[in-house]
Amino acid sequence: MKAEKLILDGNRVAANMKEKLAGQINRLSEKGIVPCLATILVGDDPSSATYVRMKGNACKRLGIHSVRVDLPSNTTTYELIAAINKLNDDPNIHGILLQHPVPHPIDERAAFEAIRIDKDVDGVTTQGFAQNAFGFADYPSCTPAAIIGILEYYNIPIEGKHAVVIGRSPILGKPVSAMLLNKNATVTTCHSKTANLDNIVRLGDIVVAAVGKPKFVQGDWIKPGAIVVDAGYNKGNFGDVDYDACLKNAYAITPVPAGVGPVTIATLLKHTVEAAEKFGY
Structure with missing residues (x-):
């Protein structure tokens, strides 16, 4: 008899998060505070x-105000930072999200660093990264936080497990590795220069794929009973994992879409509401 597979439904996790947020938003409303997220889009990608x-639509459905700032593709780093500082100084803005990637030759890192730490609800600053590594970030990067949130929602043990993270980006691979380590997992972080990647992935009790390559992780890389979290999203609604192939060995797996993505957005909203709560104290 085949063991039943556990599909880690991100829509379900996100709905649970939003249900809790609704109460927090109502309490803020009683104080005359409406949580507000500012999003900055540079160019026309x-x-x-x-x-x-x-x-923006997710904010609207939940009763969070959103302010959208659209800038042309020829915006300079100086002009982008000026726009960010204007939002930093606006007391009605509780969170700031700079949609990335930004067009070349903007210095994206300089732009991220301009976001005030108490409004960095997307967890993109180096200060936020450092706080996350030490385990006390108010607003860790949203996708890593979503991954941890999914595992915790489904009561999947992390402590003592070997987690293999494929990818080392500063807003996904590295911070999720730190978060798993802080949860007492043993963590191996792999990347494009990792030798014998397939053999290392086979050691993982928890495998997090974050490489940006469709169907990159193969089914025979997954050891029986492993937890597979696909943090990728590629053209055609494909994740970084060959879902059907990996499902054969995995005990639990996130689908794409409806896996990590909805929880990432819900986490962004959660951080924005929490930032508004701090404003209200």
Whole structure:
């Protein structure tokens, strides 16, 4: 008899988070505070525009005010930082999200660093990264926080497990590795220069794929009973994991779409509401 597979439903996790947020938003409303997220979109990349629109719609459905700042693709680093500082100084803005990637030759890192730490609800500053590594960030990077949130929602043990993270980006691979380590997992972080990647992935009790390559992780890389979290999203609604192949060995797996993505957006909203709560104290 085949063991039943556990599909880690991100929509379900996100709905649970939003239900809790509704009460927090109502309490803030009684104080005359409306949580507000500012999103900045530089240029006209259609995928980025879609992501910003999705986040704005998610805010609207929950009763969070959203302010959208659209800048042309020829915006300079100086002009972008000036726009960020204007939002930093606005007391009605509780969170700031700069949609990335930004067009070349903008210095994206300099722009991220301009976001005030108490409004860095997307967890993109180096100060926020450091706080996350030490385990006390108010607003860790949203996708890593979503991954941890999914595992915790489904009561999947992390402590004592071997987690293999494929990817080392500063807003996904590295911070989720730190978060798993802080949860007492043993963590191996892999990347494009890792030798014998497939053999290392086979050691993972928890495998997090964050490489940005469709169907990169193969089914025979997954050891029987492993937990597979696919943090990738590629054209055609494909994740970084070959879902059908990996499902054969995995005990639990996130689908794409409806896996990590909805929880990432819910986490962004959660951080924005929490930032507004701090404003209200």
